[in-house]
Amino acid sequence: MAADRIAAIIEAQGPNLALWVPVLFAAGIAIYFSLPFEPAPWMLAAMAGGLMVGTATCFRLGPMGRVLLIGAMLPGLGIVAGGLRSIIVAAPVIGYERTATVEGRVIGLTRSASNLPRVLLDQVVIYGLDPSKTPATIRVSLAEGTDPAILAPGKRVTGVARLSPPGGPGEPGGFDFRAIAWFDRLGAVGYARTPMLEVEGSDASIFHQMAFRARMALSAHIQALVPGRNGAFGSAILTGDRSGIDREVEADLRVSTLYHLVSISGLHMSLLAAAIFAIVRYGLAIIPWCALRWPLKKIAAVFALIGGAAYLVISGSDVATQRSYVMTAVVLVAVLLDRPAITLRSIALAALVVLSLAPESLTQAGFQMSFAATIALIAGFEGLRGLTWWQATQTDRRWRFARPVIGIAMTSLVAGTATAPISAFHFNTLAQYGLLANLLGVPAMGVVVMPAAVVGLILAPFGLDWLPFTIMGWGIGYILEVAAFVSGMGGAVVGVKSGPGISLALLMLGGVFLVLWRGRARWAGVAPMALALLLWALYPRPDVIVADNGRLFGVMTAEGRALSVDKGNNYAAESWLENDGDTATQAEAAARGAFDRRRARIETEVPGLGPIVYVGATDQASGARECAAAAVLIAPKWYARPSGRCLFIGAATLRHEGAQAIWIDRGHMTVEGALANTGRPWTRDPDDGRRRRDPGKEEPGPKSVASR
Template sequence: MPPNSILTALDRQRGHLFPWIAVLYATGIAIYFGLRVEPNAQHWWGILALAVCCAAIFRFGAETLRLLLMAILVTLAGFSTAGLRAHQVADVTLGWRYYGSVEGRIVEIDRSASDAVRVTLDRVRLSSVPPARTPGRVRIALHGERVFVTPEPGQTVILTANLSPPGGAVEPGGYDFRRQAWFDGLGAVGYTRTPLLLLAEPERDGLTLALYRLRMRISAAVQAALPGRAGAFASAITTGDRAGLDRPTLDALRASNLAHLLAISGLHMGLLTGFVFGALRLTLAAIPGAALRLPSKKIAAVGALVAGVVYLALSGGNVATERAFVMVAMMFAAVLIDRRAITLRAVAMAALVVLALRPEALTGPGFQMSFAATIALVAVYGALRDRAWRGPKWAYWAGGVVLSSFVAGLATAPVAAAHFNQVPHYGLLANVVSVPLMGLVVMPAAVLAALLWPFGLSGLGLGLMKPAILWILGVAETVAGWPGALSFVISPPGTVLPLLTVGGLWIVLWQGRWRVLGGPVVVAAMMLWAAAVRPEALVSETGGLVGVMTDQGRALSKGKGDGFAAKSWLENDGDGATQAQAAERLAFRTEGRLRRFEVGGGTILHATGKVAAAEALAACGEAALVVVNIRAETPPGCDVYDARRLALIGALAIEAGEDGPKVVSARDRTGDRLWSRQPQ
């Protein structure tokens, strides 16, 4: 592109550059999380020096140079924010497997993927473990009978549990729970089969726990007033408590692309605050003289903001809800200062606030899907803002619902498919016939129930919610049961989502004809995704599970155990089979207690248990490598991956190399980061 064309293109961006600040800030965060080595003191001093130099040159440079320097400074700010946050949340991580007594205060109650009640404890004490080596927070799944105490927030309890450090990625380059646990402050996870014992009643001081107890009381009251699935759904969208929802209901909502209705995010926050804003404006307009003498629009905006704060507090204040509140707060703040409320500038400001508070949110599906949908909707409706509608009013509203669902679904579909490996084919239809009820019935009824709660009449509002909720659940079950309702897709390479993001943002944000350059970037990303290839063999972090790719899909070495790894592998393969079904596929030659399989012309032995491991080690001379799930001494000339080695390097991917099997570990992909370092 000639220099004059570049200057002309940049000149056309005047007034449209602010959203790029959020993009560059997010780029800096992404660079930090993409590193393979944790920056040390010298790196940080170098970054500071670069920032100072850019700031010094900025005041003397030409306009084009200033733009470049500003881009560098914003990117460095994002990078530094992520690094600061990673060090701020640093806490003790358990360095070994622990079995014994665990004492702590319950600060959170939820459910695990296996539907077991799960408690998160702080103020943790472990038997015979000094405080300096004790994690600050642990999470324990309760698999035993809870006959002695029903868990409540604030209780100090004691139990006997199995704890271990948070697990790493289930495969190289896969989802890294260890990083999430680092930012969640979890130093250990585990389970117990023994009952909880109560040491102390819940404390009455502390705003956080008081709000949590209030949430649980509201949740229990809602489910008492609306028994069954309707009450569980109502509780989930009002308090964030999903404990009452059973697995089939959740699966149906996911298969019909209605699971987003459970997450208290932008949809719910927008519907609730929008209803309060509209109701207050109508009320003020109905009062003689008030609309003329009072700034009714601004008063309504303040009332909606207050409603948003209350909803944020009562819903648990998770990351998705915080993000949604920031977005609506930006919108109503614009109303208060007489600016246009819904613009890409407001979305960019919301993204900057969210990322400044929680930079780790950038890598999660919640942030990506939320802002993908919001940016797409704002861009599309911004382009249609000046177009007059000449059809009937009902068609205008109906078309708006269909268009909104289509645009949001199209924008979030690649992100959802990349993270969850599922494509619900009838999601648009399910949303078109369900989302309007959320806005017209469910959320207004929830506000009504909250207003009537002090008078003991909340049942009126909850009763209005029930038919609409049952309709939504019925739609979910019906759509999920249709043939071909759900298909599975392979996980994309790590470059695909960044390329899709860059291409999509370029199309939306760039002004002028050069925005078409985003199209080829999007196409290139989709071509890379279509050409994705999965590893020939995978080994779990424990060494107890191996998966080998066959013509029928990945064959697993066992039908039970290491369930999370098995489920993740099959999902990433785009395979809808269960672990039991995958275990029936033929890929292993079983000889006694040994399993043999071939990768790249080399034989690999896999064994579980002491006796089988001894046989594998004895026969290691005839194999390229050996995988066992116990600690073992490596015979001379053998390449053995035992429990000790796997604990250090994580799960394995095995591919065909030039000289036989080529092994890549999870540690090779994550590198030396704060969350991947082994505790001493």
């Protein structure tokens, strides 16, 4: 009978049933973020009520019924968690670009893409804007001439800034910064037009500001002891302050896949905790009285927990660091409870805690790569233990000198294989020599950099930290040399075109099934992974893309995407090329194709479509003539649609729909805008009182234009 078969399956999977709890919970969160609409509060309340009824019912069911009911409830719980989180973090977002005098308190300091200091402000005042519509936080890149002394935690600053809402995708389906900003409660970004000045009201007394002040003070101290790029790297891994890292160094680290050594993650937290654990345990072990009477392992675990918590606070307590601490804390608590420390159960518990606190982290590359690598390492090394050749390398004395190298190589291979598809999906690159870079660089991080850093932190209050921090700098210098060497090798990076979200979901589903399912049926997990790669390979890129301001467009050619201009709109240009899997620069892409470039006018011919014309002038006198001669007319300064059958992309379309993508099939165009208002909080077009033009004057002309 079916019931008997289901009962047999549940019994066979019994040891791993608990591991499916965070998976099903995460599935619900994924469903929430993929919904085409925002669930109304009453829907969430109804689902929460149903979950409570289901929970009460569980106690009246047998084992099989209880498992099935909980399995059905967990995705619903994930949907509710995502919806509630979105409501809790809700904060105003400015509705349009504006220049205004702003004022706020410094709560964060980073560096912009143009290498200028960038501050995060809270307690924001935007003069001329209703306080009820003022964002909770804004981020401003500072103008040259700003006094560095005011870039300190708790300082209240003011200045004239050009602000805009957080940017939408550079193309339909592209990376949507608005969602990230929504959950960070970031309501505006921009740049200062004048040097910032300090005003009355500076406050550094609250706990968050105390931690921020300590972080920045430690960062300055480290960079004073270890000057240059080594000190900037050291302050980044210990305090989270990456504002001093040179862009060239960042590029080398990214190309060589060693950038994960800069971002405070599970590696840093585990290395720091391991260093504290080893120093305390073996330091006490050399004292015979302590070694004979005290539980040194548990004492060391307590100190590692405290040290990790201090690291969490000092480094900024962002979501990635919180996730790292939770995972590390689960392992250390297992040590205190005399339980196996590193198991899939501990990782499952960590994932459940992180997703409960911040459901949005599921959509972020850091969460996905961190847990994928950890799960793969645990499952991979568990599988290796059953192989004769692996056992020989771990037990045979002839392998004792090669054993550390083999371990690091296998760790890099397993973790790299697990994270490569995720990295390719989010960053559109595959590193050819990532294994080599990690094999050469990671040992220095674990053996030299982090232990020296921990000793330096311990000795800092006594003024004796110069030597360990200097040693740390030597290790960092070696890592940066490795990064520069690997990134300079020919073909270090291969571009990968963007794929659909369903591909990433299927890859993760197949990988989880391979690891968690018991029995030969686990190999069924290969099927969704193969389907994911097929869908990825077949996913079509747009034939034409127009930037959200209309001043840049790109056309797909046999050589790759050809861009209309060689500079300007750098972010959009880089995003399009990356999503194409194209490693060319904007200037190289602009040299492709056949563009007729004149003052305020650019024209090119697209096979199967016809001419695409860009007009930068404000005068619409030539509108009818241009539209009659073009298949697509881009005029970002025109609001009224000219007569004719061309596809007209003007100011209103760009304002309300953002970047435009066009797919061509047998002479017919399928058009999609990037800013489709799906009703999600981060996609809504906020109305803060600005008078808008009537978008109804700008409707597509030809009947062949479809909505994708």
